[in-house]
Amino acid sequence: MKIGGFQEISLLDYPGKISSIVFTVTxxxxxxxxxxxxxxxxxxIKKLKLIPQKQILSYLVMNKELIDAVVVTGxxxxxxPDLYFFVKEVKSEGFLVALETNGTHPEILKHLIKNKLVDYVExxxxxxxxxNKYNQVVGGKLTMPLFQKIKESIHTLLNSPINYEFRTTLMKEFHSKEDIIEVCKSLKGTRNYYLQNVKTEYETLAAKTFTPFTEKEIKEIMTQCKRFINSVNRRTI
Ligand code: SF4
Incomplete structure (x- = not known):
């Protein structure tokens, strides 16, 4: 895999577990x-020094006593193309695996779930x-086939036996309260849905900052969402 970053230890990225995080590129x-x-x-990406997969695997093996899980994100x-083989190797060493995805490859998601190579999906x-709304939030990169795939990934997870969560990053430039309530309607039956406010302290792809919701607004949204989803939570990290 093309790996652009590696965080050795995280207490926050796999629920209840100590994890390492692998950041893939593209x-x-x-x-x-x-x-x-x-x-x-x-x-x-051109300026990044990619990290050899072997280096990460040997770190994981050497620190097996400490690390429970590996989170693969991007x-x-x-x-x-070799995600499958990477997670297979990680699983064979006894680690739990979490995958963070934008949902555009449901076939890969299904394959990993079917082969028990992923334990948690975010x-x-x-x-x-x-x-049109979705296309705005993803920077104009959406096509109708891609949109269908995102919907298929949602359907896959909603009907999956594994642990998973959906989440939405809130910002006023792209979301109204009604938008988020509509998301909740589409996710009816989900086990976990997290709302996280956009962060203002990081460099963004658009090289500008976005406007978070107020705590009061988020509480109001959560109250409305609970009409459709039992477990709506606020993530503050
Ligand atoms: S936030 Fe959007 S652009 Fe960035 S990695 Fe996720 S899906 Fe890709």
């Missing part, structure tokens, strides 16, 4: 608020499932 979307432009934009990890649902 993405097929261009969300303006994206915090990892260095993993997304080809001009920035960029968009499902674009890596999928971004960027906004309500309206093509």
């Amino acid at each position: 993405c097929n979307l261009r969300c303006p608020f994206c915090y990892v432009p260095q993993l997304v934009l080809p001009s920035k 960029g968009e990890p499902t674009l890596q 999928m971004d649902v960027k906004t309500r499932l309206d093509f």
